Amino acid sequence: MDYDLGSPEFYLGDPAPAYRALRHRSPVHWNNANGGSWAITRYEDIKWIGARPHLFSSAQGVNMQDPNRPSGGVSKMLITTDPPRHGALRRLVSKGFTPRQITLLEPGIRDIVRGALDRVEAGVSLEFAEGIVAPVPTRIIAEMIGAPHQDWEDFRTWSDAVIGAADPDIAMTTQEAFGAVSHYFQHLIELRESSRTNDLVSILLDAEVDGEKLADDEIVNFLRLLLLAGNETTRNLIALGTLALINHPDQRQKLVDDPALIPSAVEEMLRWITPVTHMTRIATEDVPFRDKLIKKGQTVVLLYGAANRDEDVFGADAEEFIVTRNPNPHLAFGTGEHACLGLSLARLEARVFFEELLSRFSGMELDGEVVRMRSNMVPGVKRMHVRLSPAVQEAAL
Template identity: 75%
Template structure:
């Protein structure tokens, strides 16, 4: 029994049946693809590995092993830093993501979402994924960084190239995109150093813990991570979430009738979609694990999407999409010290988007085939034509 877990095509198709089989028959599963790695599919196992950075290191990168990936010096990102340095970096970077700062962004986020939805017209077919959804997280991040409006769309091009490099629609290479991003971010940093503002870059420049500040290299690394991870995963969450609601009309009706359910629905979308399919760690020593032994330096790929359907945690309806699901301890944002720093922002963006979308257009249906993005890390919807319809107002009956 083996599955092409390294292939983008595996994630374009529905991986749930393979995940289910792996959880049942081979929860710690070795595959020879891409030089070999262990695939972990059970919730409890992923939770345990995530809690042991002494045994499973992030320092060699968190992407699935890929011999075709460009080699060279990697920028030292927060996501690929081990303790104790990781804790110090996270404290500094978190200065820009306090609950107060995230909550203060809601009016701007709502304006950006409304602007995107203004492009939609009731009863008219439109391309939804690229035309309506994709600009939203890019513009939100650009606004967070204080980037000029005219640069916002360029952000999306660079981000697509870095994350969706396997997609045939993307011609810019990851190296070219990273180079362009670095130059642009350096320009923004230089502007902020000359005169402070209240955007995220200024906050990062001023952040200090125990007399220590972030270096420019560390700020650049974090900005890359924010744009790439925050843009792609949130875009895929919203596009795929819309598709899920279309495919589950009874759940869509629940949200239309009770918008107060949208926050719990967003959590269920995160569980069901799992926008980042996996994270990888490397064993620092031989580790006995269930009935296997993970050898030192072997890659361990934690398949979050498999864990988010684990029947031992989510019950007999783990394979069902239920917008009222509580509790919902999904692993879509990871867990432990490397849990996603931007999770509150992602939740806010998704909540606001679906509040605004369903208030305007409570009826949503597909108007053509769905084209998927090929990516082993962040598969999503490339194009999706839909037809949105406004609420029909019932005429009053006079008696």
């Protein structure tokens, strides 16, 4: 039983059967592919590793390399920083993600979502993933950062090039995208150094912990992480969440009948989809683990999608999509001190999107094949044609 977990093809299909086999038969499983790594598939095991960064380091990178493309260097971002530096950096940048800051974003997010849905013509097949969903998180992040409107499309181009670098439809290389986005953010920092606004760049420039401020390169790296993580993952959460509602009309009807269930549905989408397939860690010493020995320097792959279907945690119906699932302690945002900093923002964007979508269009059907991006970390949606029909109360008017 061996799987090439570093290959995007593994995630283009349905990995659930492989996840289930690994959980039941070999929950700590050595894969020989791409230099070798330990695949961790059970919920409690991933929680245990995530809580011990002194044993499992993020500093050498957090994603598996695609064996069909060359590896690059590891950027020093918040996500690739170990304690104690990680805690100090997280406290600094978290000032832009307080509950108050996120709450203030809701009116603007709702306006962006409404503008996107205003372009939908009922009953007509449309490209939903790129045409309707993709611009929403891009514009939200661009506004948070303080980027001018005319630059928003560049954000999408750079983000796609980094996440989908293995995809043959993407011309820009990862290195070119990183260079372009780094240059852009450095220019934005220079503008804000002389003229503060209320955007995230200004907040990061002014943030201090024990008298310490972020260096420019640290701000650039955080903004790059925000662009990549916040754009790609939220976009695919919404697109694939819509697909889940199309494929489960009984669950969709529950949300139409009772919109108060939408926050619960978003949590189930996060569990069911798990937009980020994995994170990796490197063992800092020999660690006995279950009946195996993880040796110092070996790679550990935390398969969040497998953990989110763990029957020991989610019950006998763990493989089912149930919008009323409660409790729902999924690991879609990771775990431990590296849990996603932008989780409140992602939840807000998805909730607002589905509130607006289902208030207008209760009927949904897929029109053609869903085409996924070739990526082993965020296998996003490139094309998904959907036909939407009005909500019942609108159709009756």
